[in-house]
Amino acid sequence: MANRLPQQCNERGCYKRTTAKSGYCADHEKNNSVKQREREYYKARQTDPVHCLYTEPRYGWETFRTVLMSHGNVICQRILNGVRCTELVAIFHHLISPRVRPDLFTVPKNVVGVCRACHPPTEGSPDWKPGVDFVETIYRVPTF
Numbered sequence: 159m160a161n162r163l164p165q166q167c168n169e170r171g172c173y174k175r176t177t178a179k180s181g182y183c184a185d186h187e188k189n190n191s192v193k194q195r196e197r198e199y200y201k202a203r204q205t206d207p208v209h210c211l212y213t214e215p216r217y218g219w220e221t222f223r224t225v226l227m228s229h230g231n232v233i234c235q236r237i238l239n240g241v242r243c244t245e246l247v248a249i250f251h252h253l254i255s256p257r258v259r260p261d262l263f264t265v266p267k268n269v270v271g272v273c274r275a276c277h278p279p280t281e282g283s284p285d286w287k288p289g290v291d292f293v294e295t296i297y298r299v300p301t302f
Contacts, residue, residue: 168192208256211263222264223250226271226295235293236276242293245273255282266297 164175167183169190174183182190203209211217227247234243250269254262262268270283270292288294 208260211256211260218264226250226266226269226297229296229298231271231296233271234273234276235270235295236272237289237291237293238276243273243276245275247271248274249277251277252282253286254284257281266295269295271295 162177162179164177165181166172167174167176167186168181169183169186172183172186174185176183178184178187180187212219232247234245234247236243249272251272252262253268253270256263259268270286272292283291286292
């Protein structure tokens with residue numbers, strides 16, 4: 159394999175040259191602004207009460223997600239220009255954000271399965287209308 163050409167370090171304000179794959183000089187390889195932002199982001203998420211709803215087993219998000227998938231919610235439920243998207247579900251999006259109504263966190267009517275392209279950048283989509291913006295989530299209450 160050929161040697162890499164030296165380039166300027168990716169850290170803002172650093173003018174040292176480097177040939178490292180990461181693009182950072184030896185001084186910034188371990189501690190740079192991107193890694194610092196990642197550390198701050200993950201630290202903030204660990205203390206975020208809504209993030210805990212998704213990660214702690216006692217709230218049952220993974221089980222709820224699995225149940226929704228097993229009931230046939232595997233194709234993106236988003237409707238755009240009158241046509242339903244045909245991609246596979248990648249994310250279950252809350253219509254009303256758990257930050258606003260945490261009691262609706264695992265309510266099937268409040269959750270819509272969407273692909274990554276159809277997932278909105280907002281926390282919740284309370285203005286979406288069933289049959290117009292999305293296909294309603296299929297869910298059957300278990301019978302014993």
